[in-house]
Amino acid sequence: xxxxxxxxxxxxxxxxxxxxxxxxxxxxxxxxxxxxxxxxxxxxxxxxxxxxxxxxxxxxxxxxxxxxxxxxxxxxxxxxxxxxxxxxxxxxxxxxxxxxxxxxxxxxxxxxxxx
Numbered sequence: 001x002x003x004x005x006x007x008x009x010x011x012x013x014x015x016x017x018x019x020x021x022x023x024x025x026x027x028x029x030x031x032x033x034x035x036x037x038x039x040x041x042x043x044x045x046x047x048x049x050x051x052x053x054x055x056x057x058x059x060x061x062x063x064x065x066x067x068x069x070x071x072x073x074x075x076x077x078x079x080x081x082x083x084x085x086x087x088x089x090x091x092x093x094x095x096x097x098x099x100x101x102x103x104x105x106x107x108x109x110x111x112x113x114x115x
Contacts, residue, residue: 008060009086012079015059020044021052025061028075035071 015021024038039049053073056062060079065072 008079009083011059012061012083015055015061016083018052018055021056024049024052024056024073025075028062028073032072032074035073038073 016025020042023041027033027038027041035046035049035053038053039046042049050071053062053064053071056073057064060076062073063076065074
């Protein structure tokens with residue numbers, strides 16, 4: 001049930017609310033990265049990037065492995081799938097709204113061809 005996921009989804013959506021963390025996740029979708037690689041595009045320090053990674057870890061979106069001095073991160077897609085499932089409920093509402101708008105526009109301009 002969607003309500004059972006609410007506390008976990010709160011943490012996931014909090015993590016996704018920050019554009020830097022979203023960019024880090026996008027980077028990790030291409031494969032494993034160390035924290036320095038995640039920090040580089042944002043011109044931030046290792047400690048600042050590490051704080052962002054910790055937020056992503058708490059949400060379950062990232063797993064970190066320490067190899068020597070390197071902190072290697074990889075994406076964990078399961079929480080994203082849970083968020084997507086939650087959002088899918090609203091897809092029907094959006095689709096219904098667009099279908100109604102399409103019908104209104106077609107009624108106003110019946111001679112225009114349908115693309």
